[in-house]
Amino acid sequence: MRALIEELCSVFGPSGDEALIRELIGQHLTELVDEIRTDRLGNLIAVRRPTAGNGDGKRIMLAAHMDEIGVMVTHVDAQGFCRFTTIGGVSTNTLIGSRVQFANGVEGAFGMEGSPLSRERPTPQKLFLDVGAKSKEDAAVQIGDTAVFRSSFGAVGDRLFAANLDDRIGCAILIQTLRELESSPHEILAVFTVQEEVGTRGAATAGYGLEPEVVVAIDVTATGDFPEATPMEVALGKGPAIKIMDRRMIVHPKVRGWLENAAKANDIPYQLEVLEFGTTDASAVQISRAGVPAGTVSIPCRYIHTPSQVADLNDARQAVSLLAHALGGEFA
């Protein structure tokens, strides 16, 4: 599982440019599902038909987003420096000192206009990307090219460090769940979505196209377990979090109950999550067509949307166990 997370975290895929990560995930799925397709916005949809029960299972959509936050080049100046705009919720405070990588492997470092000793807060207008070019002609990138934040994948014990655990850890959990799930009465629609970070756009169209009867997103969530954190009852290492509410969704009580019962029945540790900011793909599917009962299995993650996100491998393993047990049984 750790190797799978690391592999998924190593591949390029900012919102709108998910081709490479889609290809890699597709390779992992071939032996696991009955059908794989890519829809019109680029969502990767893997379908596993029911393997148990007497046809009374549900059509259950599981969504993990492939895309990650990043930057896009808006201008290359005569000296080869790039101006940029952000993709998704990038905090300007995290930029100085970060490294980005383009699809073609070109690296970028952030610089700021003016004195290097300036104590000024960086604003996006004053920042630029140095892509190692000597001039505009020499630059290996152009307007519209995208880049992602990269820092080396690391681990201390079971604590994982990466720039994009949001949401590659969710993608890994979804793949691993399909591996471990032996039989299910449900039709499982495993969707690796695009453009979550810019407004849950891929999930909205996938939800319309698939018409699921239940949807569960697998995504990271914030924690309250570090110094002076905003109070929040979610911590690393205490198991996956079953969402109750976030900014755009109140979880359907049946979905929450189904997940909680699976955890209790199988002695899987879990936490309950109330998130005061942010949302997941489940919120877009919840209001698709005539509405879909929706829930989310969250992985506690510190420093989300920074180049050094930290999560606990055991939470991911237990999320797989929770999902596999829930999907193996009836929905009720």
Add this chain to the structure above:
Amino acid sequence: MDELLEKLSNARGVAGQEGEVRAILREALFEHVDELSVDSIGNLIARKKGSDTARSHRVMLAAHMDEVGGIVMRANSDGTLKFRSVGGLDPRILPGKRVRIGEEKAPGVILRAPHAARSGRRVMPISDLLIDTGGAGGIKPGDMITFESSYEEYGALLKGKSFDDRVGCYMLVELLKGAYPCELVGVFTVQEEIGLRGAGVAAYAVEPDAAVALEGTVADDLPRQQDISPTTELGKGPAISVMDRSAHADRRLVRILAETAAAHDIPWQFKQPGVGGTDVGSIHLARGGVPAVAVAVPCRYIHTPAALMDPADVKNTIRLVSNALSGPLGRPLRAEWSEE
């Protein structure tokens, strides 16, 4: 440049009150298309069958009929009006501007409310501005307010109050006169300036296989700035959007437009990514998703009474989209998602 463009630019229509623009377009279109209809929210939808009847491929082109302006909130007894903006107006440019109000086109001028003028602030929010009508009668809450400004040739450029997006409407009429292999659905949308509202319901009904929004967009090429991102520049051809606040363009469509431009020697530019939004924002999320892109004519001083654009950019945008429709845009998109 053209009588139709002049008529469209001078016509008045803020979001929700696009009737005058719609009437001009119906008149201009009826003999060129197979079917003309108005949907429940007010979008004008023009359908034209394709010549390739063997393959089904439906392309939607969208241009919005509404322009930015204001709406009367209250008519005061002293002949002044309290108003709000409909769409994005920059309060810095408003005081002293002449406007036309309601269906009777009553004249007015925007002024600072006296209490606000004493506040010492240099820029008044719209809530601190009023309109002096000189005591014109018959003005009611809900009447629309548009800039007083006529279309004119302006040096080598064209000036008008509402090229955003009447230039898109004009180009769409011209494009609907052509014949293409694909089925073409031209949608003249309502309520773009207040949240891309018309285009979303139109795309749901039309169910296109691909879509292109035709726009007038921000140009900030004068005065010459530090070597940083210009949004777009006049005279450098159609501006293609890769990403803005409302959508990521379908990369296959961006490539089709860029390759078409190269093949036909049409100048083009990228619009600065990350700024603005277009009808693509709601079109691409319709139903199961629609591959879409926006292409725009650069306009200086957009959302003011005096937007300036280069007629060459208008011609080149029409040429680009027309050639693309006759070529790869008029055929089904390749299904695979290879980025090459």
